Amino acid sequence: MDPLKPADARPMGREGVAQSSTSAAPAVTPAAAPAAPAAPSRNVTSRDVTGLIAELGLTEDHAAEPTALVTPGDLLRAAQTLKDHGFMLMDTVGLDYSTYTEPRPKRFAVLHNIYHPRDHRRLFLRVWLDDGEVLPSLYPIWRAANYLEREVYDLMGVSFTGHPDLRKVLTPDDLEGHPLRKDFPLGETPTLFRDGRFLDPAAFRAGLTGQSSGLTGYRGELRRGHGEDRTPPVMPEGGPK
16 A cells, blocks of 8 residues: 555546546535625615605606795695605795796796605705795794795895795895895995995905904904004993993
8 A cells, every 4th residue: 555645545537537436426516695685776766756746746847956846826735745744844045047048937936945854855846936926934834934034035035925024134124135136236335224334345344354444443453463452342341332
């Protein structure tokens, strides 16, 4: 017996495969491993609002984000249905299409951004309006509409019926016009406030940059880290008089 040959070595055939005088047992194929679950798609179908728009009886608008067209008279019904489905009001904006390159149904549009916090569905409600046409307030449905609609009223001039406190929120009370309208005059013009004060843009900037005393009463050295010997105006003791 060759001491270098293993005891169980079998003679090799022409193909280099071990030969045996006995029939080889059939090879057993291992069971296939279960397929790994497919990774979830990033395009989650639950966020599709096509069926929701159909349920609301609205028409889908051609837009980059899911948007439905709604008339002013149907807005409250659609909004209440969305709230019953768990949606909430995230934002309200106004748009002026008077200088848009393509024709639009009406000059103004109000967009309500409606969002579901659990399944992350989002739907925009677009309402077309003419100049002077009013829109029902969503405040009775979502309290978040309070300041959102006041901002649209202030900057775009759209009035909301049923709002509890529809007044300006950003611009001075005596500022005429609505700054986000396309026909609002551009450029810097002095603003006259009710008590007779003037806000001149050039003088206001000069006071902040230190070019002159401007409207601030001092030249702004403290803003640049200089003029520590000068004391800027401070609030009177006990608050404003």
